[in-house]
Amino acid sequence: MESKKIKNISVDCVVFGYNTTEKTLNVLLIKRYLESPAHSEILVNDYVLTGYHVNEDETLDETATRALKELTGLSSLYKKQFKAFGDPDRLLNEKDQLWIKNEGFNSRTITVAYYFLIKTEAINLNQNKYHAKWFPVNALPELGFDHESIILEAYEDLKIKCLSEPIIFELLPNKFTINDVQDLYESILGIEIDNRNFRRKLINKKYIIPLDEKQVGVSKKPAQLYMFSKDVYEKMFKKNYLISI
Structure with missing residues (x-):
């Protein structure tokens, strides 16, 4: 029925x-x-x-x-x-x-x-x-x-x-560069972010896992690839900003 x-x-x-x-x-x-x-x-x-x-x-x-x-x-x-x-x-x-x-x-x-x-x-x-x-x-x-x-x-x-939870990783490929993350934040928020400061903060997050891989098929120097670990994030979760920008 x-x-x-x-x-x-x-x-x-x-x-x-x-x-x-x-x-x-x-x-x-x-x-x-x-x-x-x-x-x-x-x-x-x-x-x-x-x-x-x-x-x-x-x-x-x-x-x-x-x-x-x-x-x-x-x-x-x-x-x-x-x-x-x-x-x-x-x-x-x-x-x-x-x-x-x-x-x-x-x-x-x-x-x-x-x-x-x-x-x-x-x-x-x-x-x-x-x-x-x-x-x-x-x-x-x-x-x-x-x-x-x-x-x-x-x-x-x-x-x-997106400033309080790691939801932006739902929009990115499973493997991404630091620039990919910055570009996405800038697209969502409509602002420019200081590259060096952002990179330093992001790679210090324990739930951003560096991979033993780099970009392929790019004309410039290939960048390091990373992945987001939801398991690690949930274990260390605190009610604060994911990234201060």
Whole structure:
């Protein structure tokens, strides 16, 4: 028997990924497209976050995990529930109303928002049925609903969280250079960091493990590779900043 949806409660998922080549923090969006019944007019053509209405027999976390797996094929990722959005006017834009009418949604829907951190190389979007695409968080396309506000709130939360927990390593490859870590912090926080000071502090962290490996396939002198040890971090965890910058 198919689970019954709760018509006015949904979950929206902000999926963050880091482009190590472009050095940009990106968000994964899906295409929202609607034509008139006669296919003579495009009514809606923009992007939105992935999300679902909550089923009566599942928790909010389970809905978020279901939405992510449907979009990316992955389920075991860092996720954080960060805010509920329930403004009575959040879905009253003309295009949103057209979409809601076509899909049979409730115009007065409260959504609980999560964000996920993902290694971009872990998913292949070439044949994604939702036409999912990465966009830099600072260069978003036209968005439906109130999803721009949701993304920006998730981004602000991520900025705070990345200074107190080692969550940025969820965005990096398993093996990385010190410069990779610095570039990611700079991309998230929108600041420049003193290279020598940052390097000294990072390599002194016991949970940053130097490897007997260096970069390959680079034109310049290959840099030392490191890995993050979650086990070591959890053993020595204290409620202080991961890195003081």
